[in-house]
Amino acid sequence: MRLPAPPSPKDFQIRIIRTFKELEPHAEAWDNLALQSPQQLPDLSYAWTVSHLEHQLTPTESWFCLLAYDRSSLVGVLPVVTTLQKRMGMNRTCFRTPYNDQTASIDFLIQRGREEEVIPLFIAQLPAIDPAWFSFEMRHLPDGSPSLAMLGRGIMGIKSVAGSDGWGCFIRVRGSVEELQKKLKPNFKKNLRKAEHKFLSLKDAKLSFVSGEAHSEEALRRFIEVEKASWKFDQGSAIIQSDSLVSFYKALTGRLGDLGWLEWQFLEAEGKALAALMTIRVNRSLVALKICFDEAYAAFSPGIYLLAKTVERAFASGRVAEVNLLTDYPWFYHWPVEKRSYYNITMFPSRFFPLFAGYYWMMIRLKSGRISALRRLHDVWRRLSGDPIKDG
Secondary structure (H helix, E strand, O other): OOOOOOOOOOOEEEEEEOOHHHHHHHHHHHHHHHHOOOOOOHHHOHHHHHHHHHHOOOOOOEEEEEEEEEOOEEEEEEEEEEEEEEEOOEEEEEEEOOOOOOOOOOOOEEOOOOHHHHHHHHHHHHHHHOOOOOEEEEEEEEOOOHHHHHHHHOOOOEEEEEEEEEEEEEEEOOOOHHHHHHHOOHHHHHHHHHHHHHHHOOOOOEEEEEEOHHHHHHHHHHHHHHHHOOHHHHHOOOHHHOHHHHHHHHHHHHHHHHHOOEEEEEEEEOOEEEEEEEEEEEOOEEEEEEEEEOHHHHHHOHHHHHHHHHHHHHHHHOOOOEEEOOOOOHHHHHOOEEEEEEEEEEEEEOOHHHHHHHHHHHHHHHHHOOOHHHHHHHHHHHHHHOOOOOOO
């Protein structure tokens, strides 16, 4: 493979940024880079990353962001969260990209074709933050991630361990709505017709699609109200039950609304919303982020019906290439879904302690489920190291 010619040092810069004020001037270029990325995920945007860093870190965590510029063009972004963790009784600096239950996948964001050039330069900056850094972890990278492919080929001075992080479903948008209908099973189409009939029998029943920055705050309020009446509230995972989640989604939907990426779908009847779906358009990918419905109307199948109408609208639009459902739930199989695999990857510098207490420990852990002797060795190593690393 022929690597791109390295840029002139006078034109190429790696910047380490630690404040939101310093980061803000790069927002537009960052979001444009995310739009062109093959991953097509909203998590990679400035809008998402900054909202996460503002509202989803713990008090013991800090962050910095690496930006790569070639002349005046932004060609790479890497947001990093820093934590101190015990490794064999000693505090060590561990790096990771931002992730939690709300933020699934933040990857290297690199201009297409420049991964071989920029990613090693980013990794080379980590000793400047802490010469004794222990590990760098990235989670839930899609199988189409260019950086995942490159890390698999290896970076000098780095040992990497990759593990599966499950699957996600998506619907490839090809052809017309009529062609989509032909792919649906007869029983599912029959149930959709019943759901539609029941829904339309309600007073003032209507389906609404809302987009634009002016509607973001009100749409989020309506979504939260529906979620409050759903099973998520009983489970304790509704947005309204966490102040940090409310702040995160207010910031996130405000920024995404300003970009024009945010689209809301609502089923409304009897003076209220019965079901709500939050979607984000990243170029030609429509990401179905969160869906909920009022449990009092469960017999109407409002969630399935709303998603069906959203998928139909995507086929009719001519502007969407896939509907990304992100997760892998059995009820998605009513549609002609395809699956995308996701991976976790952890990198260790080629020094004795990270290799001994991290890389080899993780390799043993990955294999210990299959080999009994290694499982016993794993148990011994776990007691010595305090079980420091969770793999995918």
